[in-house]
Amino acid sequence: MSRTRALMTALRARLGAAEPLAPPPPLPRVEAPPARVYTPRREASRFAAEAARHTTALVGIGHVGTRYATDVVLQFQAELAVAHAAVAAELPDDWAEAQGMVPVRSRVADHREFLLRPDLGRRLDDASLARLRQRAPRGADVQIIVADGLSAVACQGAGKALAEALRAACQARGLTVGALVGAKFARVWLEDEIGQELDARVAAILLGERPGLGTGDGLSAYLVYAPRIGKTDGDRNMMSNIHARGTPPAQAAARLAALAQAMIAQGTSGVTLDLAQVDGGAELGVGYRAPQVRQRLVEHGGGGGAGGAGGAGGGGRRR
Amino acid sequence: MILEPIVPTVLAVRRLPAASPALLAAYGADPARHVSLGLVTCDQDDATYVALDEATKHAPVDVVFARSFYAGAAHASGRLSGEILGVLAAAEPQAIEDGLEALLRCLAHDACFYDADGKRGVTVFPHVIGSLGHYLAAEAGLAVGEPMAYLVAPPLEATIGLDAALKAAAVRAVRIVAPPTETNFACAWLTGEAPGDLAACEAAAEAYAAAVVEVAGGGAGAGGR
Numbered sequence: 368m369s370r371t372r373a374l375m376t377a378l379r380a381r382l383g384a385a386e387p388l389a390p391p392p393p394l395p396r397v398e399a400p401p402a403r404v405y406t407p408r409r410e411a412s413r414f415a416a417e418a419a420r421h422t423t424a425l426v427g428i429g430h431v432g433t434r435y436a437t438d439v440v441l442q443f444q445a446e447l448a449v450a451h452a453a454v455a456a457e458l459p460d461d462w463a464e465a466q467g468m469v470p471v472r473s474r475v476a477d478h479r480e481f482l483l484r485p486d487l488g489r490r491l492d493d494a495s496l497a498r499l500r501q502r503a504p505r506g507a508d509v510q511i512i513v514a515d516g517l518s519a520v521a522c523q524g525a526g527k528a529l530a531e532a533l534r535a536a537c538q539a540r541g542l543t544v545g546a547l548v549g550a551k552f553a554r555v556w557l558e559d560e561i562g563q564e565l566d567a568r569v570a571a572i573l574l575g576e577r578p579g580l581g582t583g584d585g586l587s588a589y590l591v592y593a594p595r596i597g598k599t600d601g602d603r604n605m606m607s608n609i610h611a612r613g614t615p616p617a618q619a620a621a622r623l624a625a626l627a628q629a630m631i632a633q634g635t636s637g638v639t640l641d642l643a644q645v646d647g648g649a650e651l652g653v654g655y656r657a658p659q660v661r662q663r664l665v666e667h668g669g670g671g672g673a674g675g676a677g678g679a680g681g682g683g684r685r686r
Numbered sequence: 687m688i689l690e691p692i693v694p695t696v697l698a699v700r701r702l703p704a705a706s707p708a709l710l711a712a713y714g715a716d717p718a719r720h721v722s723l724g725l726v727t728c729d730q731d732d733a734t735y736v737a738l739d740e741a742t743k744h745a746p747v748d749v750v751f752a753r754s755f756y757a758g759a760a761h762a763s764g765r766l767s768g769e770i771l772g773v774l775a776a777a778e779p780q781a782i783e784d785g786l787e788a789l790l791r792c793l794a795h796d797a798c799f800y801d802a803d804g805k806r807g808v809t810v811f812p813h814v815i816g817s818l819g820h821y822l823a824a825e826a827g828l829a830v831g832e833p834m835a836y837l838v839a840p841p842l843e844a845t846i847g848l849d850a851a852l853k854a855a856a857v858r859a860v861r862i863v864a865p866p867t868e869t870n871f872a873c874a875w876l877t878g879e880a881p882g883d884l885a886a887c888e889a890a891a892e893a894y895a896a897a898v899v900e901v902a903g904g905g906a907g908a909g910g911r
Contacts, residue, residue: 369796369797370814370816370888371796371891372691372798374812375689375800375812375895378689378895378896379688382899384688384689386687388687388690388691389690391795392794395696395794397783397787397790398699400703400779400783
């Protein structure tokens with residue numbers, strides 16, 4: 368009973384009014400707002416539906432009214448969360464040492480500064496420079512650097528394996544490979560200073576790439592011939608999406624080794640490199656590849672809640 | 687019957703899940719923060735003001751509009767008008783739902799007018815709010831969480847009742863609205879002299895109700911003078 372009602376009941380008794388009061392009414396029921404129910408519509412275009420079978424991109428996903436289906440939204444949010452987590456992850460300080468690499472780091476002080484100051488991420492700090500001069504042999508054909516880049520998750524996942532595979536592939540082609548260098552807080556251009564310092568003919572940095580939807584584990588590789596501070600992106604060749612659902616690391620290593628050899632043979636890299644002369648082979652895996660299936664991160668019950676906006680998604684996405 | 691609760695009748699409950707920005711601005715909402723509105727009409731304005739404040743304690747809603755209608759519910763402009771339109775605003779529809787639920791619960795079980803003469807010819811609203819929400823706290827210039835006695839009666843009864851209430855306990859008047867108001871009642875808001883003095887507010891409300899009953903001539907043993 369409410370405070371005021373109790374107060375008035377007591378006052379009423381004191382004033383001598385004895386007739387019993389009616390019992391309080393039951394609690395009111397709030398009428399639910401009217402729900403408009405839209406049924407999920409599958410993608411109508413057969414072209415889009417067929418295209419969706421060959422990509423992990425968001426095509427042919429159908430619609431519910433004017434909006435996405437619930438399971439499409441949930442999947443999108445989960446994939447975005449994976450990307451956010453990958454950007455926020457930080458490479459442990461002792462990671463490179465534990466992997467048997469020469470540990471170096473850029474001039475960045477902390478993770479936030481790393482995200483905000485790309486310029487500082489492109490230069491080695493003084494301690495790293497000294498360590499590099501002391502521990503890493505000079506004059507290799509290919510200098511491989513494993514780095515965190517924008518996804519420490521990817522670096523810790525497949526970074527070492529890709530580096531080892533690339534080293535083996537280069538050696539199989541008769542190229543010498545320097546000691547593996549592990550860089551923290553590194554941007555792509557850090558390979559210029561490291562390669563210049565170690566007098567390598569080709570510098571190859573393998574680093575976590577800026578995460579996309581659901582791919583927090585993707586690696587990119589950037590190769591540059593005759594690395595010097597001041598080289599631009601026009602001087603580099605790169606390969607992205609090195610992960611299980613993109614280019615598998617083993618295949619990527621074979622292609623990158625062929626690229627490095629072509630750079631040394633032609634004496635250049637970047638836009639002036641003639642890719643037509645890159646020595647291709649069956650192991651480079653440039654033929655037909657089976658359609659990639661989107662990885663489901665969430666399952667939507669589709670039981671049809673009060674709003675009725677749920678239900679299975681459109682476009683044959685759920686498999 | 688003397689001091690029988692007169693339970694308010696809620697005449698309409700409507701929502702606007704995504705109100706037009708022009709409408710939001712016109713009714714005092716902030717289109718940058720508010721999207722959804724909840725609208726209530728009721729035949730007791732003061733009970734509804736208290737219930738709107740109650741809603742702000744239970745959901746992230748703001749009371750952007752609450753106005754009494756002229757001459758009260760007995761002379762309403764339409765079947766759904768009553769004597770007040772209260773408008774809750776929130777960033778999303780679910781907050782409106784939660785706010786409306788608290789508001790309706792308060793109207794059904796807490797805030798109401800009471801019969802002061804046994805014939806409903808005179809009614810009194812001697813309501814004690816234990817803890818103010820941010821709507822009435824801002825209106826009264828008091829801190830959120832302070833107690834307040836919200837006292838309403840017809841003009842003559844209210845005047846004598848307020849005098850009795852102010853003398854009955856260590857309370858101070860936060861706001862006194864002399865008659866006539868839109869509904870031709872008179873209103874006073876009291877709080878404890880000492881912050882947080884709920885007992886003083888209760889004593890004041892009780893004295894107010896007793897005085898109004900006495901003036902209305904409905905009390906046992908109380909003759910009209």
